[in-house]
Amino acid sequence: MKNGIKGIRRVSAVAVTAGAVLTAGAFTAPAQAAAPTTPTIAAKGGFVMNNGTGKTLFTKAADTRRSTGSTTKIMTARVVLAQSNLNLDSKVTVQKAYSDYIVDNNWASSAKLIVGDKVTVRQLLYGLMLPSGCDAAYALADKFGSGSTRAARVQSFIGKMNSTARSLGMTNTHFDSFDGIGRGANYSTPRDLTKLASNAMKYSTFRTVVKTKSTTQKVTTKSGGYRNMSWTNTNALLGSYSGTLGVKTGSGPEAKYCLVFAATRGGKTVIGTVLASTSVTNRTADAKKLMDYGFKK
16 A cells, blocks of 8 residues: 555656646746837938848838939949959059049049059059049049040940949939039939949959958059058948948038948848938948847847
């Protein structure tokens, strides 16, 4: 009889233990993570997407056309990099017209190219994307446009910018300059510029250039000697936001403060654009908010 009692106790203990586990399980079920709060940004327009899937993560007036400032130079670089048989080490002689252009346009940022120097296409891309050199943009348009005059070559290059925009499905975009200093018809949207940046990031040279914080390049002088040109990236995200990949700043009296940005964390890449923010500081803060939000989505 004693053995029978022991058996009953053993079964009861197992039942109680199992009940305790079930009860504990009921109370420790993982809570659903709260959805991230949609950020408020100073910029008038914004867009963010998952670069791997193309999924939209954030929009604010994402399809409203606005002046783009120097974010236009993403397209300048994209047109150059798509040239057939491109030789990045071919040299371009800096013309007086390029430096005169800087003098004649108050809002033109400069790579400080020196007339007579011979600069490689690769170096011009650094001069274009880091200090946002309008002189470098002019040199590239002159080099890669077609025509017997500089004016014709520039117009040809801008034509390539617009045809590329159409091919990428940038339906709310038009360029009338090689650098963003337009004549009233240079516009895009946060969605379109993000689409452009995503495509441009497929080029390894573009990726290398836009993630470079600063560089010193040796160029050939008119007399056959060498000089060092040092350029610093205007993108404050580099070095201040973990995982930043680039991409490009922009500003202007009409454009205000713009930034196209991308970053990777945990195998996820988010890419986006803010247009018409209120200051240099705020466009960077806007981008950080949107990337933080994008990584949580």
